[in-house]
Each structure stands twice: as C-alpha cells, then as structure tokens.
Amino acid sequence: MPELLAYLQDPELVARFQRRCGLFLVEAAHQGRGRTHAPAGTSDTPCGHRPRYEVRNWLLHVLFLLSAGMGHEIFYITCLPCIHWSLDPFLCRRLVNMWTVVMYVGQLMKDVLKLPRPPSPPVVKLEKRVDAEYGLPSTHAMAATAISFTLLLSASSRIQFQFEVGLLIAVTLSSLVCLSRLYTGMHSVLDVISGALISALLVFLTYPYWETFDRFQLTxxxxxxxxxxxxxxxxxxxxxxxxxxxxxxxxxxxxxxxxxxxxxxxxxxxxxETFEPQGPLPAPLxxxxxxxxxxxxxxxxxxxxxxxxxxxxxxxxxxxxxxxxxxxxxxxxxxxxxxxxxxxxxxxxxxxxxxxxxxxxxxxxxxxxxx
Structure with a gap:
C-alpha cells in the first residue's frame, strides 16, 4: 500500500499525463536577459520566474482550462444560481447544501494533512493563485463529484429525463474536472482520486437524510x-x-x-413564495x-x-x-x-x-x- 500511495503521488506521473495531452515544459533560456520571446504555442514569462510551457494540443488545452474553471468562484456565482433562476430552486438548494459540506471537509483536510502539491519541474503549473495551498484532497474533484451526483439524484424526482443519460453526463463532467487538475499541474493523481472518493462517500452517507434536512431547513x-x-x-x-x-x-x-x-x-x-415549479412532479423539461x-x-x-x-x-x-x-x-x-x-x-x-x-x-x- 505505501508503494501504491507513493506511486500515485509521484509528480512524474502528472508530468507524463501533461505530455500525453500536449503540454510540455520549456526550460527558460538566456538567464538574466529579462523577458524572452517564447516559441509559437508557449507562454512568455520572465526568465528566473516560472518555467515556460509549450502547448501542442490546443483543443485539449482549452477543454481542460474550461473544465478547471468549473471549480472557481466565477462558476459558483453564475452557473449554480442559474439552476435556481431557470430550472428549480429546490435543486439549487440541494446543490448549495451539499457543496458547502463537501468543500468545508475538503479544505479542512488540506490544512490538517498538509501534503504538498506536485513540484514544478517536472510538472507544468498553469495556475498561480492556489499554489500556496496544500494538495490532498483535490477540492475541484470533490466539488465536481458532489455537484454532478447530487444534481443527478435530486433531479430524478423533479424533472423527467432518462437516468442513464443523466448518469453519463454526471460521470463525464466530474471526470473532466478531475483530469483538468492533472493537466493544470495543481494536483497529484492521489489528490484527485482521494477527492472524488471522499466526495462520493459524503454523498452516500448523507443521502438518506436529505429529506429530513430539507424539512428542518425550511420549516x-x-x-x-x-x-x-x-x-x-x-x-x-x-x-x-x-x-x-x-x-x-x-x-x-x-x-x-x-x-x-x-x-x-x-x-x-x-x-x-418558493418559485418552485407548479403542478405534478416530475415535470417535463x-x-x-x-x-x-x-x-x-x-x-x-x-x-x-x-x-x-x-x-x-x-x-x-x-x-x-x-x-x-x-x-x-x-x-x-x-x-x-x-x-x-x-x-x-x-x-x-x-x-x-x-x-x-x-x-x-x-x-x-x-x-x-x-x-
């Protein structure tokens, strides 16, 4: 088991994934000359700061950056409320409740366990704001898993849809966010797997009490x-x-x-005035x-x-x-x-x-x- 954990935390595993997706480190050249001109497809940063990188697959690059954005504040302050405004406030309430629990547990675990993020080199780090945070578990992976599957489980009683299609969408979205944390170089494989599993466990343990909590919260x-x-x-x-x-x-x-x-x-x-859909449920889309x-x-x-x-x-x-x-x-x-x-x-x-x-x-x- 220790060998497996060490393997999953190996930064070279993340670097290999990045290279397979077309993201490569470029060693900073001409030290001391200030800003250099990067080759086509690379970032252009001052020498002596962060190593530059080269993007060889822009489709995956954009896809993973957009997926990573699903774990940032701009997503939470826009897309989650849109579920309240344009779909069903009930679903938004469930999502916010579960998101709050999962994220608090994840953030707390980071600062208690104090496991570092993958170093650069060998990985390329595409985000700077959260680099000072500890790594395990990945709260992006936790939030994506919680949001996707809380929505799937809650929506089945509110909206008419094919469950298998919803499951496929939930797995796809949560997987993209998890993989984006490897692509951006912000987490090890162990961080991401742990985040997804912890979130899934929290959803599983709390699911039987969602209705009870709803009644307390509202009444x-x-x-x-x-x-x-x-x-x-x-x-x-x-x-x-x-x-x-x-x-x-x-x-x-x-x-x-x-x-x-x-x-x-x-x-x-x-x-x-709850602004929830009127009439029999589940309602058609x-x-x-x-x-x-x-x-x-x-x-x-x-x-x-x-x-x-x-x-x-x-x-x-x-x-x-x-x-x-x-x-x-x-x-x-x-x-x-x-x-x-x-x-x-x-x-x-x-x-x-x-x-x-x-x-x-x-x-x-x-x-x-x-x-």
Missing part, C-alpha cells in the same frame, strides 16, 4: 439561527497554518454563501425554443449582475468598517488576510450574495417580466 424556527451561527462558528474555528494561503478565505466564502442561501430559502418558505433560451439568458445576465454588484458593494463596505474598527491604514492591503478582518468580511459579503440569490433575484424577475 424550523431554529433554522435561520443555526444557518447563520454554525457556518460562522466553523469559519472562526478554521485552523491556522504556518503560512498564508487562500484556503481559509475560500472556505469562508463557501460558508457565507451557504449561510445566505440557507436563510434565504427559509425566508421564501415562510413568505409562501421545457422545450428549448428561441424564446425560452432568450428568457433564460436574460435571467442569468440580470441575476449574475445583481450578485456581482452586491458582492462588490458589501465587500467594500465591510472592509472599510473593519479597517476603521481595527485602526488599520487603508493602504495596508495585506491586513485583509488577518483572521479578524478576513473572516467577518468574507462571511458578510457572501452571506449577502446568498440572500440576494435566494430571495431578491426572483422577485426582480417578476418585476421585469422574466418569469
């Missing part, structure tokens, strides 16, 4: 208290590590969004006419704009208040990494995003005639 008087206090407690309890990374901040982002959606869905239930697609695109555009706007406003205001409270100069951009500023700022910002997504956006659609 209990304690629901909004638990929905806000538990994620906030978990955010403050998140462990420190010996260097700064984006892990804690990303975790607070996820907890805040989950808390906001939790309270928002409870509020909708109390107001008697709407015909994809030009009018339906245009209306759906308009909803996504308006909704995403609202979320991005509230994110920017609340982020700016919360940072100003916290900088003033802790007497921090506005010029000190690094202060936002401090726990006492990062946790409340991000939690407040993304709780607001979750509330707007679940409560306000659909009501804006009604005013605009988009529902």
């Amino acid at each position: 209990s008087r304690m629901s909004p208290i638990v929905g806000l206090s538990l994620p906030l407690f978990l955010g403050y309890a998140y462990p420190d590590i010996d260097h700064y990374s984006t892990t804690r901040g990303d975790t607070i982002t996820i907890l805040g969004a989950g808390a906001g959606c939790w309270v928002g869905y409870w509020a909708n239930e109390q107001l008697g 709407p015909a994809l006419t030009a009018a339906v697609l245009a209306r759906s695109a308009a909803r996504c555009l308006v909704g995403a704009s609202a979320l991005l706007a509230i994110r920017q406003v609340v982020k700016t205001l919360s940072l100003r208040v916290l900088y003033s409270w802790y007497n921090v100069p506005k010029s000190d951009a690094g202060a936002r990494r401090r726990r006492e500023i990062e946790v409340p700022s991000k939690f407040t910002t993304y709780t607001a995003v979750g509330l707007v997504n679940s409560i306000l956006v659909n009501r804006v659609f009604v005013l605009l005639g988009l529902l």
